[in-house]
Amino acid sequence: MARTLKLEIVTPDRKLLSEEVEYVAAPGIEGEFGVLPNHIAFLSALGVGSLYYKKDGRRYYVFVAGGFAEVGQNKVSVLAEVAERAEEIDLERAKKAMERAKQRLQEQVDREAYARAKASLAKALHRMRCRECAVQAGTCNM
Known part of the structure; x- marks a missing residue:
């Protein structure tokens, strides 16, 4: 059983992130959702808020506003209208x-x-x- 999943975050301007992570939490329009490895496939529209992911036991944050998140085959693909790493x-x-x-x-x-x-x-x-x-x-x- 996989211990990580691939997280990719893309905006119209750039590919912001592509990493193997342990967990992803994102702001869906109906509320926050979380994804662990081997999660069932689904698609969600994104709201405005903080997406965070865990890597090596630490949390990393990305601001997202609008777009979609697709989960499937141990991968979370985020197509965001706006996305910025916290340090940006x-x-x-x-x-x-x-x-x-x-x-x-x-x-x-x-x-x-x-x-x-x-x-x-x-x-x-x-x-x-x-x-x-x-x-x-x-x-x-x-």
Whole structure:
């Protein structure tokens, strides 16, 4: 029985990751799901949040927003609209994006603009949380 599975994370711009890992947890649109080696095949749409994987007993974090995860044959393929390793996240940029989104939410705007601002706020908050989790896990330096 396999002890690892292949994790691949791809965005429209690049192949972010391709590694053998022990476990993967990702934010599905219906909630977080976890995958161990020899998991049954399935497909899930991704929400916004932190994907993490375990390798050599340590947790590594990746911010993802939108896309799909496909599980099958000891492989997790993530096709994400946006994905960033925790160490790539610019905290100052995320904080500024959060402030802009909060300001837009307070303004009188139409439904579409409100929804975009709310999505921007969620992405900024999840980016900051992803970076913080990686720092706490010791897999990301500040």
